[in-house]
Amino acid sequence: MTPQLDYATIRQIFDRFHAADPEPQGELEHVNAYTLVVAVALSAQATDKGVNKATRGLFAVADTPEKMLALGLEGVTEHIRTIGLFRNKARNVIRLSQILVDQYGGQVPNSRAALQSLPGVGRKTANVVLNMWWGYPAQAVDTHVFRVGNRTGIAPGRDVDAVERRIEDHIPVDYQNHAHHWLILHGRYTCVARKPKCAECLIVDLCGFADKTV
Known part of the structure; x- marks a missing residue:
């Protein structure tokens, strides 16, 4: 050191x-706070380039929690199959989307604790979202x-x-x-x-x- x-x-x-x-x-492609959360969660143990390749098609049809839930687990899985740990990540995307709909009216919360309570979202992901979307240091x-x-x-x-x-x-x-x-x-x-x-x-x-x- x-x-x-x-x-x-x-x-x-x-x-x-x-x-x-x-x-x-940041090099992860996104169109709103929700797609940013999903992209960063998917980027764990994966490259930004690989995530972007997978999410272009995914976000074209599901750029809100409601649309992601309508797409369903199988649909999400098919879109992100090229990303490492895709099955577990697809489950997390569906689960976090359901929580956002049920607890936050479909909106992404802007507190670190609330973000970290979402499946697949750790402190690093929460900090990326706080920084890139809300400009928090x-x-x-x-x-x-x-x-x-x-x-x-x-x-x-x-x-x-x-x-x-x-x-x-x-x-x-x-x-x-x-x-x-x-x-x-x-x-x-x-x-x-x-x-x-x-x-x-x-x-x-x-x-x-x-x-x-x-």
């Missing part, structure tokens, strides 16, 4: 991220964020909760809204798991990683 970077260095890092991509966007820590946070020293921590707290505590508040998107994209395309592309990295001189591949 790389030691925690100081505030001035972290600000420089996010100044560069902002300069390179002022408005980073919630930090979703996936494998990319966890790796980049620890490898660079931006937000080192032994588990995802610790990394989330470090991001909240150490990244400047004016960069909190987009922080996890910058970190995800950096981990997905530059600071990759096996052979980080340090020679192409815009923060290579600021990163605390000792084993740079330069």
